[in-house]
Amino acid sequence: MAGPGSDKLLRAKDLVKVYKAGEVEVRALRGITMEVEQGEFLAVTGSSGSGKSTFMNILGCLDIPTSGSYWIDGQDVSKLNRNQLAELRNRKLGFIFQSFNILPRTSALENVELPLLYNRTVNAKDRRQRAHDALIKVGLQDKITSMPNQLSGGQQQRVAIARALINNPRLILADEPTGNLDTRTSYEIMAVFQSLNDKGITIMMVTHEPDIAQFAKRKIVFRDGRITVDEKITNRKFAEEELKHMPALAVEETV
Amino acid sequence: MRVANLILVAFRSLARNKMRTFLTMLGIIIGVGSVIAMLAIGEGSRVNIQNSIASLGTNSIMIFPGAISHGGVRMEAGSVQSLTKEDAQAIAQQCDLISYVSPVVTKGAQVIASNQNWRTLCIGVYNDYFSIRGLNLSNGRLFSASEHRSAAKVCIIGLTVSNSLFGEGHDPVGEYMRINTIPFRIIGLMEKKGQNTFGQDQDDVIIAPFLTVQKRMLSTTNVNQILASSSTAAAMDDATDEIIQLIRSRHHLKDTDEDDFTVRTQADISNIFGSVSKVLTILLASIASIALLVGGIGIMNIMLVSVTERTREIGIRMAVGAKGRDVLIQFMIESIFISFLGGVLGIAFGVTASSMVARFGGWPVFITPFSVVLSFVFSTAVGLFFGWYPAQKAAGLNPIEALRYE
Ligand SMILES: Nc1ncnc2c1ncn2[C@@H]1O[C@H](COP(=O)(O)OP(=O)(O)O)[C@@H](O)[C@H]1O
Ligand SMILES: [Mg+2]
Numbered sequence: 001m002a003g004p005g006s007d008k009l010l011r012a013k014d015l016v017k018v019y020k021a022g023e024v025e026v027r028a029l030r031g032i033t034m035e036v037e038q039g040e041f042l043a044v045t046g047s048s049g050s051g052k053s054t055f056m057n058i059l060g061c062l063d064i065p066t067s068g069s070y071w072i073d074g075q076d077v078s079k080l081n082r083n084q085l086a087e088l089r090n091r092k093l094g095f096i097f098q099s100f101n102i103l104p105r106t107s108a109l110e111n112v113e114l115p116l117l118y119n120r121t122v123n124a125k126d127r128r129q130r131a132h133d134a135l136i137k138v139g140l141q142d143k144i145t146s147m148p149n150q151l152s153g154g155q156q157q158r159v160a161i162a163r164a165l166i167n168n169p170r171l172i173l174a175d176e177p178t179g180n181l182d183t184r185t186s187y188e189i190m191a192v193f194q195s196l197n198d199k200g201i202t203i204m205m206v207t208h209e210p211d212i213a214q215f216a217k218r219k220i221v222f223r224d225g226r227i228t229v230d231e232k233i234t235n236r237k238f239a240e241e242e243l244k245h246m247p248a249l250a251v252e253e254t255v
Numbered sequence: 256m257r258v259a260n261l262i263l264v265a266f267r268s269l270a271r272n273k274m275r276t277f278l279t280m281l282g283i284i285i286g287v288g289s290v291i292a293m294l295a296i297g298e299g300s301r302v303n304i305q306n307s308i309a310s311l312g313t314n315s316i317m318i319f320p321g322a323i324s325h326g327g328v329r330m331e332a333g334s335v336q337s338l339t340k341e342d343a344q345a346i347a348q349q350c351d352l353i354s355y356v357s358p359v360v361t362k363g364a365q366v367i368a369s370n371q372n373w374r375t376l377c378i379g380v381y382n383d384y385f386s387i388r389g390l391n392l393s394n395g396r397l398f399s400a401s402e403h404r405s406a407a408k409v410c411i412i413g414l415t416v417s418n419s420l421f422g423e424g425h426d427p428v429g430e431y432m433r434i435n436t437i438p439f440r441i442i443g444l445m446e447k448k449g450q451n452t453f454g455q456d457q458d459d460v461i462i463a464p465f466l467t468v469q470k471r472m473l474s475t476t477n478v479n480q481i482l483a484s485s486s487t488a489a490a491m492d493d494a495t496d497e498i499i500q501l502i503r504s505r506h507h508l509k510d511t512d513e514d515d516f517t518v519r520t521q522a523d524i525s526n527i528f529g530s531v532s533k534v535l536t537i538l539l540a541s542i543a544s545i546a547l548l549v550g551g552i553g554i555m556n557i558m559l560v561s562v563t564e565r566t567r568e569i570g571i572r573m574a575v576g577a578k579g580r581d582v583l584i585q586f587m588i589e590s591i592f593i594s595f596l597g598g599v600l601g602i603a604f605g606v607t608a609s610s611m612v613a614r615f616g617g618w619p620v621f622i623t624p625f626s627v628v629l630s631f632v633f634s635t636a637v638g639l640f641f642g643w644y645p646a647q648k649a650a651g652l653n654p655i656e657a658l659r660y661e
Contacts, residue, residue: 062573062574062654062655062658063653063654082579083578083579083580086573086576086577086578086579087576087578089573089575089576090576091576095574097658101567101571101574101658102571103568103571105271105272106267106271110267114572114575115575115576117260117261117263117264118260118576118577118578119576163575167576
């Protein structure tokens with residue numbers, strides 16, 4: 001058994017999460033043990049209510065488990081306090097949500113800068129520069145000063161991705177990032193993910209769409225708070241290729 | 256570095272919601288503005304009253320006939336006849352600390368000159384009266400000793416009387432007029448004094464030699480009042496005592512008898528009105544403070560609503576690494592900035608409002624630096640105090656719950 005100093009990027013051991021709503025107890029996670037290595041692209045699937053989001057929120061240090069322990073980049077997260085968790089989110093993690101969660105009435109650039117505003121080691125000039133670079137990386141070089149209401153759903157999600165990238169995270173966690181997007185836009189997001197992964201960024205992505213999961217390298221399946229399947233993706237799809245075969249119509253995006 | 260970032264964050268958030276920011280500020284603007292204006296009005300009327308009292312004459316001492324009754328109310332001047340011209344003479348001769356003294360008699364006067372008619376007040380005094388009250392002539396001369404001795408039919412008039420009888424711009428000196436049918440020659444015109452705080456026109460008066468009024472118009476031996484002034488402000492109390500002792504002995508009062516006259520110094524009157532206007536100022540200030548308090552509660556309200564409304568924003572900030580403390584500081588900066596800027600605008604508003612009151616209402620106003628500093632400090636404190644609770648609430652939010660908030 002590898003200890004805290006394990007070279008794995010992520011290690012979870014017997015994670016349990018119980019939600020108490022008055023008398024009723026919901027056992028959302030019933031003992032999750034798994035590992036993720038540096039450079040992986042992992043799809044987390046499973047039916048609705050199986051505990052995927054709960055798991056991701058715990059890994060993202062947004063929520064804490066009822067019991068069990070986990071290590072991110074060798075650090076025992078279950079021993080950290082509120083402020084240390086905030087620091088970990090700020091320095092090592094990037095989180096992408098289904099509903100984008102970008103600040104309204106705030107330009108793309110200012111949204112992307114946000115994590116660095118809470119990082120005292122980055123000065124204003126670098127912050128601007130890095131936000132610029134991140135927006136270019138996700139293909140939004142023309143939308144730098146745009147407000148969210150001037151952006152399509154796919155573009156808003158790219159802003160969120162750029163924001164997740166800006167602190168050079170060790171791990172990107174995405175909870176149904178394409179859930180609100182149409183197929184073509186979803187594939188474009190997958191193209192961004194695959195290119196980030198090619199540059200060595202580790203990604204964990206929840207999706208309930210089987211074709212989206214095919215873009216990852218490994219897949220785990222949740223069922224009733226347990227992992228039932230953990231396998232390598234065999235016939236992996238490549239978003240750039242797929243997009244070439246799709247009609248290049250400027251399809252109205254559903255947001 | 257980090258605080259600079261949080262200031263930036265707070266300012267961006269205020270700028271994103273300009274309307275909300277302004278409306279929140281409005282409460283503070285009105286609160287601070289009314290504190291400034293109310294204190295300015297209160298202070299203005301205090302200064303004004305003090306000036307009016309000063310116009311009674313510096314270091315002046317008034318002696319009235321009659322005692323103060325137990326309720327503190329003096330019996331009406333005419334009802335007791337205890338002071339005489341000789342009392343005034345005795346004061347002049349025997350009280351070392353008194354530099355000027357004059358008995359005063361007054362009589363309502365119906366004046367006629369050419370075809371003009373005017374109702375005013377005629378007072379009979381010695382020349383010391385002019386020194387005590389600080390009255391100056393713009394034209395003509397004071398009474399001569401022989402005019403005093405002979406109860407001459409000469410008078411000095413105020414500007415209102417002159418204008419009413421002879422029209423504006425006409426020099427009345429040398430003219431004749433009838434006061435209650437007796438013909439008088441006008442030998443002097445007084446400089447304009449204007450209204451006092453109590454609305455009396457100080458120029459609507461005729462001054463004649465003491466004996467002229469007492470003998471020719473009143474035929475009495477009593478006086479309405481004796482007016483004196485001490486040589487220095489420091490000697491006021493001793494001078495007052497001197498007068499009391501002298502008049503008591505002149506009136507043959509036993510040790511157990513109460514005074515049959517009343518002595519009031521300018522300082523006494525000034526104190527009475529001073530405390531009245533202090534009460535007025537405190538009253539106005541407390542009304543204004545309530546306005547400021549309401550403004551503060553307004554800040555708290557909006558900040559609380561905005562914590563709820565911005566729960567998701569707070570969740571997003573926390574998700575990307577904001578600590579509870581960062582959120583707390585951001586919200587505190589927002590509310591302090593609102594109340595700070597509200598304070599600045601409120602001061603501008605208060606100053607404008609007070610000068611409007613001065614210009615259009617004819618009310619005297621006086622803005623003290625103290626009231627500016629006070630309301631400024633107070634409004635910023637209001638921001639701190641009322642911003643704390645909502646900020647604390649925002650900082651205590653759990654990131655995942657904040658994000659889930661709809
Ligand atoms: N905050 C919560 N309070 C109570 N129950 C919850 C809460 N969040 C999730 N659950 C329950 O936990 C289970 C797992 O939920 P979730 O992790 O959101 O599943 P998934 O993302 O796979 O759809 C569900 O039964 C859900 O109802
Ligand atoms: Mg989910």
